[in-house]
Amino acid sequence: MINSKDANITDDGYIEIAGWVHEIRDLGGIRFLLVRTRDDIIQVTFSKRKVSGELIEKVKTISRESVIHVKGRISKDERAPNGFEVIPNIVDILSVAESPLPLDPTDKVVAELDTRLDNRFLDMRRPKVKSIFMIRGLVVRAIRDFLYGKNFVEVTTPKIVATATEGGTALFPISYFDREAFLNQSPQLYKQILMSSGFERVLEIGPIFRAEEHSTRKHLNEATSIDVEVSYVDDSEVMKLLEELIIYIYEYINVNADKYLKTIGIDLKIPTRPFRQISYEEAIEIVDLKWGDDFGSLEEKKLGNEIGEHYFIKEWPLKLKPYYTMPLEKKGKTEILSKSFDLMHPRVELASGSQRINDYALLKKQMELRGLNPDNFSFYLDAFRYGMPPHAGWGLGLDRLVMTMLDLDNVREAVMFPRDRRRLIP
RNA sequence: GCCCGGGUGGUGUAGUGGCCUAUCAUGCGGCCCUGUCGAGGCCGCGACUCGGGUUCAAAUCCCGACCUGGGCGCCA
Known part of the structure; x- marks a missing residue:
C-alpha cells in the first residue's frame, strides 16, 4: 500500500x-x-x-x-x-484525466472563485488550497486537544428542530414527515440543557444554519460552530478560556503546520495575551454611536482599525443580546447591561458568549419581554425547573477563525463546499 | 431586501459603434530540443451568456432574462 x-x-x-x-x-x-x-x-x-x-x-x-x-x-x-x-x-x-482541465492546478492562470468552487475537487488539488484544509483539520484537532485536556466532553445535538433557538436570525424550514421543522441556528438551547444534566463542560463542533439572504465575504448559510458551555463559572472565566484556546490554536498551527503555512505564504503572528477588553460603552464612544445602537459594518471596521488585534467587547446592553443572557447591574448605571461579550478580530466578529440565566422565573420573564411564547420552549425551560447550575459559554465560528488566521479574502476560501445564498452545488 | 459593478476560446484577459476575419497569456495538437524547475523555439486549434430592440453597421448602445463580483442592511 x-x-x-x-x-x-x-x-x-x-x-x-x-x-x-x-x-x-x-x-x-x-x-x-x-x-x-x-x-x-x-x-x-x-x-x-x-x-x-x-x-x-x-x-x-x-x-x-x-x-x-x-x-x-x-x-x-x-x-x-x-x-x-x-x-x-x-x-x-x-x-486517465480528460483534457482540457476546467482549471489549472499549477497556478499559472488563477481561476475566479466561482469557477474554482464549481470545480472544487480540482481546485483543492492545488497545494495552496489543500494547505488551507490541512490546516483547518489541524485547527479542529488543536481545539479537541486543548478542551479534552481541560476535561470537556464532546457532544452532538440535533440539527433538526421544532422551534427557533434565539430569534433574530431567519431559519430554513424543512418538511419533517407531516410537520414543519427547521434547521438549527445554534446548539445553544441543547448545550444549556446538558448543564442541567450534569455534564459540566461540553464541547460541540457542528454545523449551524442561517437563512439570511446576505451575500458578503464573511457570511455563509451553513457554518461550522465551536460551542462550549461550562457549569459553575461566570462570563469572565469563559472569556479567559476562549482567549487561551485561540492562543493554543495559533501556537499549535505554528508548530505543526509549518509546511502548510509556507505553502500558503503566511507568517503566522501569534496574538498577544491578554486580549484587550473594552466595554460596550467605551466602544460606542470610539465609533460615535448612541447607547443602545448595535455596530454596523462601518463601525466594526473602525473599531478593528483602531485596536488592530484581537479584542473583546463586553457588558453589552441586555436588549442587544438574546433572552438567555444574564443581566448585569452596575453601580451608578441606570441602563441594564449584561454579562456578555463578543470576541473580535479586526476584520470580523469571531465569537460571542455570556453567562446564562439559570433562574427559571427570570428566564421565562426575559422570553416574554421579547415577545416569545414560553410554551413553545417548554423542552428547554423545564430543564431550569429542577436544579440548573449557574453556567456560561460561547460559540466560535470555525470558518471565520480559519479565514482570519490565514488572511483569506473570503470565508468561502475556508470552507470546502460553501453554502451561500446562491450556491447549493457542489 | 437595497445599491453599484461584471459576463469574450477550457482558464484568465484586451477590446466601449466600422480599424474585429477579436488581443495577449495559459492550455491543447504537431515539430525541434538530454537538466527542466513559470523550460525554450516554430506552426496550428479554440471564444463575444441568451432573447428582443436601435443602426447602413453591434462584442461595443438600449430593454428583459439568466449567471456572477462587491458594498450596505440583516446576521454570527
Missing part, C-alpha cells in the same frame, strides 16, 4: 509513489514528470540513457492530472527540485 505520506523508501534505495501528474516538461531526450501526492511534488525523470524506450513511449501518452503509480530508484541530484529525483522502472497509469 502506498501511503501518500508520500513515499515508501526501501533500504535498497527504491521508492514507490502514487499521485497526479502535476506537470510534464519534455525536453526531447529527457522528460520530467512532476508527480503530486497529498503533501509533496516529486520529480520523476525519464532520460533515454537510463529508462527503457518502451517506458518512454508509454509515458508520452499520459495527460496532466492523470493518476499514476511509479516504482523506481531514488537518485540524489542537485539539479532536481528537492535534491532528489526518481529514475523509474515501472509506471502504471491508474486513471
Whole structure:
C-alpha cells in the first residue's frame, strides 16, 4: 500500500509513489514528470540513457492530472527540485484525466472563485488550497486537544428542530414527515440543557444554519460552530478560556503546520495575551454611536482599525443580546447591561458568549419581554425547573477563525463546499 | 431586501459603434530540443451568456432574462 505520506523508501534505495501528474516538461531526450501526492511534488525523470524506450513511449501518452503509480530508484541530484529525483522502472497509469482541465492546478492562470468552487475537487488539488484544509483539520484537532485536556466532553445535538433557538436570525424550514421543522441556528438551547444534566463542560463542533439572504465575504448559510458551555463559572472565566484556546490554536498551527503555512505564504503572528477588553460603552464612544445602537459594518471596521488585534467587547446592553443572557447591574448605571461579550478580530466578529440565566422565573420573564411564547420552549425551560447550575459559554465560528488566521479574502476560501445564498452545488 | 459593478476560446484577459476575419497569456495538437524547475523555439486549434430592440453597421448602445463580483442592511 502506498501511503501518500508520500513515499515508501526501501533500504535498497527504491521508492514507490502514487499521485497526479502535476506537470510534464519534455525536453526531447529527457522528460520530467512532476508527480503530486497529498503533501509533496516529486520529480520523476525519464532520460533515454537510463529508462527503457518502451517506458518512454508509454509515458508520452499520459495527460496532466492523470493518476499514476511509479516504482523506481531514488537518485540524489542537485539539479532536481528537492535534491532528489526518481529514475523509474515501472509506471502504471491508474486513471486517465480528460483534457482540457476546467482549471489549472499549477497556478499559472488563477481561476475566479466561482469557477474554482464549481470545480472544487480540482481546485483543492492545488497545494495552496489543500494547505488551507490541512490546516483547518489541524485547527479542529488543536481545539479537541486543548478542551479534552481541560476535561470537556464532546457532544452532538440535533440539527433538526421544532422551534427557533434565539430569534433574530431567519431559519430554513424543512418538511419533517407531516410537520414543519427547521434547521438549527445554534446548539445553544441543547448545550444549556446538558448543564442541567450534569455534564459540566461540553464541547460541540457542528454545523449551524442561517437563512439570511446576505451575500458578503464573511457570511455563509451553513457554518461550522465551536460551542462550549461550562457549569459553575461566570462570563469572565469563559472569556479567559476562549482567549487561551485561540492562543493554543495559533501556537499549535505554528508548530505543526509549518509546511502548510509556507505553502500558503503566511507568517503566522501569534496574538498577544491578554486580549484587550473594552466595554460596550467605551466602544460606542470610539465609533460615535448612541447607547443602545448595535455596530454596523462601518463601525466594526473602525473599531478593528483602531485596536488592530484581537479584542473583546463586553457588558453589552441586555436588549442587544438574546433572552438567555444574564443581566448585569452596575453601580451608578441606570441602563441594564449584561454579562456578555463578543470576541473580535479586526476584520470580523469571531465569537460571542455570556453567562446564562439559570433562574427559571427570570428566564421565562426575559422570553416574554421579547415577545416569545414560553410554551413553545417548554423542552428547554423545564430543564431550569429542577436544579440548573449557574453556567456560561460561547460559540466560535470555525470558518471565520480559519479565514482570519490565514488572511483569506473570503470565508468561502475556508470552507470546502460553501453554502451561500446562491450556491447549493457542489 | 437595497445599491453599484461584471459576463469574450477550457482558464484568465484586451477590446466601449466600422480599424474585429477579436488581443495577449495559459492550455491543447504537431515539430525541434538530454537538466527542466513559470523550460525554450516554430506552426496550428479554440471564444463575444441568451432573447428582443436601435443602426447602413453591434462584442461595443438600449430593454428583459439568466449567471456572477462587491458594498450596505440583516446576521454570527
